[in-house]
Amino acid sequence: MFEGRIYGPITSEDLKNASIVVGKHEEAILTRETSRVPISLIKEGEGRSLTDLISLDKVYETLLR
Numbered sequence: 001m002f003e004g005r006i007y008g009p010i011t012s013e014d015l016k017n018a019s020i021v022v023g024k025h026e027e028a029i030l031t032r033e034t035s036r037v038p039i040s041l042i043k044e045g046e047g048r049s050l051t052d053l054i055s056l057d058k059v060y061e062t063l064l065r
């Protein structure tokens with residue numbers, strides 16, 4: 001589980017096509033703030049595709065890089 005807060009609505013299509021990046025991104029479709037580091041889901045561009053991250057372990061691994 002992640003701890004933190006999530007802001008903003010998101011569609012399943014946006015989520016399917018999203019990439020995850022560390023930090024706050026100005027045009028994020030969703031930003032999650034945790035005590036350690038904020039993460040953002042963005043529509044395209046840099047980051048790692050959520051569909052490539054098939055488990056929470058992979059998400060954590062991406063965030064710790």
